[in-house]
Every structure is written in C-alpha cells, then in structure tokens.
Amino acid sequence: GAVVSQHPSRVICKSGTSVKIECRSLDFQATTMFWYRQFPKKSLMLMATSNEGSKATYEQGVEKDKFLINHASLTLSTLTVTSAHPEDSSFYICSARTSGDTGELFFGEGSRLTVL
C-alpha cells in the first residue's frame, strides 16, 4: 500500500536554529500534503495544507514565516521551523492523500522536535 515517509523521526536543536522536516509519498503522487502538530494526549492540529507548485495554505493562528512549507514536487513537501524556540517543541506529522473523496489519507511516522 501507499506509504508516506517522514524524516527525521527525532531532532534536537538549539534555540534560534532552523530545522527542516521532509515528507515523501513513496509510491503515489500527492498534489496535496498536510502538516499537523500534536501535543501530548491531544488530537492532531492541522497547521497547513501544502500544494504542489503553489503557496501553502495556513490555518488561522499558524505563522507562515515561522513554519515555512515547500512542496517542490509531487512526492516531497518540507516543513522548516525557523528560529526555533522551546515552545516549538512538539510532534509534527505530515500526511498525503490519494485522489477522490474517499482517497486514502496516509500519515508519516511523525517527527519529534525538541528545542533546547
């Protein structure tokens, strides 16, 4: 079945640095990918919708200059957390959807970001 690969699975960085997380659809083309943030014991919170070849659509309250999203190809979207701070520490998950109303939605394995 379709697989979405997310990398890195864990990253620790110093405050003020930038971190890039990659999301790849391995065996299908995804014109749209999604980025979520999840706090402990909470549901996934949609941050932005990544559209191939165009600008991402951010949810209300999500800083687009803080969380840069690039969807340069049909199989790759990246999320860059810029000038990271400890409050950015979280579990970030991407997903990609196959076509149609009942298209399967596949999630990546998630990336645990810890900002010191």
Added chain:
Amino acid sequence: KNQVEQSPQSLIILEGKNCTLQCNYTVSPFSNLRWYKQDTGRGPVSLTIMTFSENTKSNGRYTATLDADTKQSSLHITASQLSDSASYICVVSPPILTGGGNKLTFGTGTQLKVEL
C-alpha cells in the same frame, strides 16, 4: 462549527475482552468517516474508511459501524490484544466538491490500554 467527539476519553480492558469506542460528529455535508490507530510517538494508521452509504466495515478484529442519520459511528475491537493499546482517532471529511475536502475534522481520540 464542525465537531467530532469521541468517547470514552480513555479505557482500560483485559486482554481477550471486546470493547466499543464511540464517535459522534456534526460535520455537514458529510463524505466519509475514518478510524485510525495511533501508537504513542508514531503516525496514525488507517483502520477503516466508510462513506455515508456504508453501515459497517471490518478490518480483521476491527469493525466500524456508521449511522449517517444520527451522525454516529462506533469501532468495535474483538478479542483485544496487548498491541491494541493505542489512541484511536475518528476523522470526518466533507465532500471534496464542496471545497472542503481537505478540511478533515479530527476527534480527540480514545486512549485504549489493554492489560494482562
């Protein structure tokens, strides 16, 4: 406002026992409802997906039901195993043609723990 509520919030059962998780939603219009299993620190994995015309769908020991009239769904787990310990998330989607196909609404999840 579209909402998806799940109950119970958490549940502890003995290995081998059955259990049923509930999902009530207010999303309208409605296209499909999905159940996901999320292990701690991992991305969600799809269990079932049902359109409004489907009443039940099984995936091994997992059986999901849907009542589109009352906007309720349940996930029944049979003969539970220790590996079933996870968070189970209900996700509801409007039709893509309405322009909201990407606006998935996530439930807060039910945390299931299976004990010996």
